Amino acid sequence: MEKKFVMHFPPVLVDKPIISTIVRKYNLEFNILKAFVSPEEEGTLVIAFSGEEKNVFDAVEELKSKGVKIQLIESDIRMIKERCTDCSVCIALCPTGALYLNRNTYEVKFEPEKCIACELCIKGCPTNAMISTI
Ligand code: SF4
Numbered sequence: 001m002e003k004k005f006v007m008h009f010p011p012v013l014v015d016k017p018i019i020s021t022i023v024r025k026y027n028l029e030f031n032i033l034k035a036f037v038s039p040e041e042e043g044t045l046v047i048a049f050s051g052e053e054k055n056v057f058d059a060v061e062e063l064k065s066k067g068v069k070i071q072l073i074e075s076d077i078r079m080i081k082e083r084c085t086d087c088s089v090c091i092a093l094c095p096t097g098a099l100y101l102n103r104n105t106y107e108v109k110f111e112p113e114k115c116i117a118c119e120l121c122i123k124g125c126p127t128n129a130m131i132s133t134i
């Protein structure tokens with residue numbers, strides 16, 4: 001199974017190899033979808049963990065016990081293509097590149113694997129083509 005999380009690391013943990021240690025310990029694969037450090041040096045990661053369900057949640061519990069604040073991303077974002085006019089407004093709003101322009105067809109495409117469910121496209125789409133099903 002794969003689950004996506006937003007993780008906030010306090011400054012004291014930002015330069016520690018905490019993720020690599022945890023993925024080795026729990027035999028997980030991971031994909032970092034977004035990462036940044038704020039001026040206050042708090043680190044934020046949007047990350048997908050995949051592996052055995054128990055291992056994913058045990059890893060999350062261990063990270064929490066070390067001081068990492070973690071939110072599970074549960075929203076399920078979909079594009080209703082019949083409503084989409086390919087206006088491209090959502091592309092500029094999407095922070096992860098999950099919405100992009102196909103340069104051959106000039107169609108706006110949605111790649112769910114890159115979506116972090118921030119819902120900015122839902123708020124910005126003039127035709128309600130982007131929806132959350134949760
Ligand atoms: S903002 Fe809405 S209508 Fe415009 S390209 Fe994105 S999904 Fe389609």
Ligand code: SF4
Nearest residue numbers: 094115116118119121
């Ligand atoms: S919710 Fe919309 S704007 Fe946010 S990451 Fe997903 S596709 Fe991009």
